[in-house]
Amino acid sequence: MAFNYRRIIVKIGSNVITQANGLPDLQRLEKLVDQIAAIKKSGTEVILVSSGAVASGRSLITVSDKNDSVATRQLLASIGQVKLINTYSHLFEQFSILCSQVLVTKEDFRDRLHYLNMKNCLEILLQHQVVPVINENDVVSVTELMFTDNDELAGLIASMLNAQALIILTNVNGIYNGDTKLPGSAIIKEVTAAGIDFSSFVSTGRSQFGRGGMITKSTIAQKTAKLGIAVHIANGTADNILLDVLAGNVTHTRFVPNKKASGKKKWIAHSENAATGAVQVNEGAKLVLTSTKASSLLPVGVVAILAEFKKGDIVKIIDERNKLIGLGLAEYSSDKAREWAGQKNQRPLVHYDYLYLQG
Incomplete structure (x- = not known):
């Protein structure tokens, strides 16, 4: 079944664009940008939520293990964000597409005025055919102000911009109904409004470079689908994945969107921390x-x-x-x-x- 969405959020996890040695996977990034350009050309608006700043920073500087982990993350993110956005800028340029950098913290969602300011900024970028590249501002975000990870941020952006779909790219084919290491475990292809208690069989282990595991992804996906937005969780390391997801050509997990909620309710739904x-x-x-x-x-x-x-x-x-x-x-x-x-x-x-x- 092909999906014809007008506006989508694509969330690229750090585990998709980071190699085993902790450095960025530029080849993978290039392939994803090629697909985003093709999707955009077909008339669908794309907003990108991308991790990878810390990995990009790691490719530029060596940091002693003696440093505090928060300080190290801030250092790598600060240097790496410049490298990451330059990489995206260069790749999109080859398709005559402009991209922009949008760095956010939880504080930006704290009240209606901040929320609307950010929404207006993103809307004007889309009106001018710019691809927003959004990331958490790890330089100023410290633990209590952090999003669970970029999945949470992507869910917020999807509901803020009334997207029809959120595609979460990770390094597995979707959510499995058991331990992936055990035979007989299969991908849950569809999750409906009735929902599933994922904690009973989803591994709580986290990806090597990401902050959030599959429990986080499934929770965010259920909340987002409840607000009327389809969520697809798919393997970002597979070639042509975005086009295959939209064409319905690849096995992955899809959360079926529920009834629509008003814009105000969408903001409130994600405001528990505020x-x-x-x-x-x-x-x-x-x-x-x-x-x-x-x-x-x-x-x-x-x-x-x-x-x-x-x-x-x-x-x-x-x-x-x-x-x-x-x-x-x-x-x-x-x-x-x-x-x-x-x-x-x-x-x-x-x-x-x-x-x-x-x-």
């Missing part, structure tokens, strides 16, 4: 919120304010068993919410349009 406040709701409110009927969170169902927040902040909605059931944009502050908690006939604390439920 949530400053938290409210606890009773079982009645939980039932109403998780029912099929569109409902806002009313103060009458709020039993406790677990963390302070201001109007416009993202708040976590927690049930009485302390389980996260959703995220939403607060219509007023925690002081007002505390005052109105348990009361009927008060304004919604979170309006349905700004409410994202985990279920």
Whole structure:
């Protein structure tokens, strides 16, 4: 089955474009850029989320093992990002395509204004036929500000730009239903809305050069597909992989997109780490919120304010068993919410349009 997407995000993992010795695989990069150019020529917009800055840095400088690992990563990323974007620039130039560098941190997703500024920047690049090459800014991102890895970043960008598909390129053929070393393990070709508990059989091992394993990929993929975006996980080291995925010619894992979500909900869906406040709701409110009927969170169902927040902040909605059931944009502050908690006939604390439920 061929897929005719208007706009796609291609995420290239470090394990795809890094050789066993830790240096960049320029031949692989060249082949991927050839395919992206062909996809672009066919009329599909492509946004690239690419790892590989640290590997590129490693090709330019030798660092002593005595250095702190975070400092070493910052050094290699800072030098390597220049090399990486120059490599992409040179390769795209051969097809008369301009590419641009976009470096982001989690902070850029922290509020609606930052989010929209970045969205506008990427939209104008696409309008001018430029291929954005996006990477996490490892130079200023330190542990607590880091994305899980570039899979998380790619999922955020896909929902931000209303892409039809996210293609995650890794160094295996997809997600397997068991240990790949054991006979009988097969690729899960399709994951539907019902979802699968991947933790029961997906290896938690990480790739040699990447930060995120298959558990991360499957979690991000499920969340992204739930927002109406198809996700393909495929082997980026295979020749012609992007064209084969789009043509439906290669065995890989595809997450079937669910119903569409509004742009605001897409932003909120990925904002758990940006949530400053938290409210606890009773079982009645939980039932109403998780029912099929569109409902806002009313103060009458709020039993406790677990963390302070201001109007416009993202708040976590927690049930009485302390389980996260959703995220939403607060219509007023925690002081007002505390005052109105348990009361009927008060304004919604979170309006349905700004409410994202985990279920």
